[in-house]
Amino acid sequence: MSSASLLGNSKTKKSGGACPHWFFIIPALVIVFAILIFPVIYSVYMATFEWHLFYSAERKFVGVGNFIQLFRDKEFLHSLWLQFGFVVIALPIETVLGFFVALLLNREGKFYALVRSLLLLPVFILPVISGLTWRLMLQPGYGIISFILEKLGFGVKAWLAEPDFAYGMVIVQDVWRMWPFMFMFIYAGLTGLPKEIIEAAEIDGARFWTRVFKIILPQLRPTIATAFLLRLVDALRIFSEVYVMTGGGPGNATMLLSLYINKQAFEFFNIGYAAAMGVVLLVLALTLSFFIVRGNIQFEGERG
């Protein structure tokens, strides 16, 4: 029996018979609907209510009221700004670091293979463990980073109680943990590049930076865009490591958007308001993803 007849074809459809391929897709569709589409729809629905969890029975339909309120909420705008700063500072650093280390280690040999493997270790550390470790390293009295800063003449300080420093350290922690992710992607892309073109450029006398900007980067663009996209989505929902490291503090200096959403939903119980913020975050992620994908990543059906 041919695969076409197993999966059903247009002829079967036209004859009004069963359509087995849809039958097999149904479980996946049900799961996707249950864990992805329905929660999104339900979040949008919740976002249209003034809804406090203590008083669910008294929830009030406010339409777009929560969304209007959001843009009057100084805390929300502050969190959005911090989130934006986090993405535009951390991700480029991770990308640049990942790219150049991938270039450096794109060599044959057991030593390089070992170094490449070791460099990936931080990615496998749980975010919450990473956050706690960094908190401990910055702890005055015990922390190694605190100790080094003390020896450098900065004195003994509660570093995570300093707003700017705490925000900086949240970014450094993320860069430390996630740059190998970019490295991994870019290295995989580099190994797939045709060596002949780079060798031809070398023979033609192209210098290192010329090769990087004129040959390697253009060819790696889809790979870098894909890695950047995945990291972007991850960075927009960063939560646990910051939660254990600073709890959003001092004050609200590290209150990234996901922490503020959590606070509104599960500390203040304003579930409708929190849902509205979640929807804004989703729209933000989709919009940014659209611009990254467009012109950078081609899908199967789009290739000419």
Added chain:
Amino acid sequence: MPINANVYVWLTRKDLINDPKYRTEFKAKYGYDLGVPKTFKELRDMAEFFYSKGIYGFAPFTKQTEGSTAEAIFMFESFGTSPLTVQGGKVVVSLDEKKAVEAINFYKELLKFSPPGALDMGHSERIAAFNQGKVFTMFQWPALVPQHEDPNNSLVAGKIIYSAPPVGPVKVAAIRGCWVLAMPIASKNKAAAAEFAYWWASYETGQKLIPKGFTPARSDLLLNPNYNKERPWFKAIFDSMRNAVARPRFTKYPEASQIIRNYWLAAISGKMSPEEAVRKMKDELSELVGK
């Protein structure tokens, strides 16, 4: 009903206040006997004295959590003011700006005698500092006290005196926790719930649970001399309970708590002047309760 006794208990190093050398030097400098600090003035003096001897005088709670709100309310209440009170069934902002500023300034004074990194201290940092013998005095929650008395983990086990917190310029304010045994009005089996509550709160059940680490809320158990031999903090819990201060419990309390600790921490860390912090705290609390 309280599910257990959860209230600020004050810890003071017995070995330090009984040291003859320290006693003599302290008396010579301050003109009164070294002992468990009974007033805020004594707390400040003793903290300063031990700081000069290489022992931190006080361990604050400054993490960005509810513990910092509790610390703020402890200070405000000791100075005679409350951020929020219930009047006629309605929550109103009642913070006296002058008293609140005095409270903040006093706490800032105590921070001078606290361990390095005093602005980032939570439970684990405080327990570690105290158990290593680096701190003279501080408050603690009853559930955490056994950690100080565990000789395997504490250099000061058996060297601690427990008491109610020192009296502030206006009153003693021991902050109370909030673990309660409550029966929902909508409960369909109130009789069974009540039976459980009676069982839980009974003297006999307390006797069975204390060896497992339970802190009873019954005065007859807290004052029982047999238990106080092994758990000297029980009597202190009883004393603290007599001066217990509750944090205002209402629907928007989590938001109120966030506002209080944000401005409290901003003020004690010097990132904002106490006057400005108190003013902003009041404004935001007013906006919150007025919504």
